[in-house]
Amino acid sequence: MTLHRISAFAPIALLAACGPAQNARVAHTPPPPVRTEAGLDRVLGKDLRALISLFGTPNQDIREEPARKLQYASSVCVLDAYLYPPGPGREPLVTHVDARLPTGEDIDRASCIAALVRRKEAR
Secondary structure (H helix, E strand, O other): OOHHHHHHHHHHHHHHHHOOOOOOOOOOOOOOOOOOOOOHHHOOOOOHHHHHHHHOOOOEEEEEOOEEEEEEEOOOOEEEEEEEOOOOOOOOEEEEEEEEOOOOOEOOHHHHHHHHHHHHHHO
């Protein structure tokens, strides 16, 4: 073949190299498991009754449809539990929690949960 004929096929060869391989295997690895702090499972996914059973009556109960925020406060920490219904007509469940010291600085959420449980048990 002459150099002219080879150069005419070069773009086709390059495009063919960019295509998918016929026998390529795609590894399907599952996503890494969602990691939650130990102790959060005591609150996340729970309903109002479970929170009251765990912590007692909330210090604040704020409703802003469709959400509801329950706040539990102690001398150790303040915990905000946010409840949202998982679907129309379903009971709201805790989907997120925030925790802070009474001074407003962040604190480990699981530690706050444990402190609030101990407070209720001591009563």
